[in-house]
Amino acid sequence: MMKVARENGALAAKLAGAGGGETIMALMLEPERTMRALKEVGAEVFIELSLKAEGVKVEIVEDDGQWRLCRFFNCLGR
16 A cells, blocks of 8 residues: 555655554645545545644643643644
8 A cells, every 4th residue: 555655646655553554644745646546455544634733732630739630632633
């Protein structure tokens, strides 16, 4: 899939995940073309992220001066 992505408009592609080889990340200038080619070779799910996405946020829930209780969450934006 990485080769297909690169041959169809992706500037770069990287394997991700826990060894199954089922996840790639691709930086695309022509996302429609790249995703169409990836679908042809079996890709099923696409998650589009914005370069303006905020990323991970940390919210301090409680702070007693010695310990902090925090909550982490993702902010995936489009």
